[in-house]
Amino acid sequence: AHLVNQQIAHEILALQLLALLLERPTDDSVEVAVNLMKEVGHLLGEVSPQGLVAIFDRFRSILHEGEIDKRVQYMIEGLFLVRKRDFEEFPTVLPELDLVDNDEQITHEPYLDMDLELKPELDYFQFDPKYEQNEEKYTMIRHEILGSDSEGEGGAMFESDGDDEDDEEAAAKAAAAAKPVQ
Helix, strand or coil: CHHHHCCCECHHHHHHHHHHHHHCCCHHHHHHHHHHHHHHHHHHHHHCHHHHHHHHHHHHHHHHHCCCCHHHHHHHHHHHHHHHCCCCCCCCCCHHHCCCCHHHCCCECCCCCCCCCCCHHHHCCCCCCCHHHHHHHHHHHHHHHHCCCHHHHHHCCCCCCCCHHHHHHHHHHHHHHHCCCC
16 A cells, blocks of 8 residues: 555556455455555545545445455444545655655556566575675765765664674673672
8 A cells, every 4th residue: 555655556556456355355355455445545536536436336335245244344334434534544645754756756557467577586695706896886876876974874774883892791791780699
């Protein structure tokens, strides 16, 4: 749902998933479909209102059939209330997560029945004999694109600052001080 909301994946994928989940409804598949619809419903209402109506018609028919558990039926009824309030509790994209301009976004269009090009060579680790050189090139490119202050934002997150030994010594001293003397 969030891939669709962020427009990384096309909304057709969400509609296909919902149709697949509701094709032969079980308690679990309907529950997943309800939760997916809550998250992606606002966007579908904007970009594909006919698709939204078709999915809600399917929810309505499942509800009238009465073959699913009461708990799941109440979930569907709750979904209709969420729709009536125009998905106001489930915004498409939170403002603090809206980081990419619309003209710079790339929306991928995967479909459930799409033939994918498999790359089994990517399933295995391949040793890079020039790892250090490649890392230096990557660091230079990253600084060129993001600027030199990007190191503090996320680049140093996985790097050690050399204080691990000091931290371990301090933790050992604290543990020793906390032990009762016998």
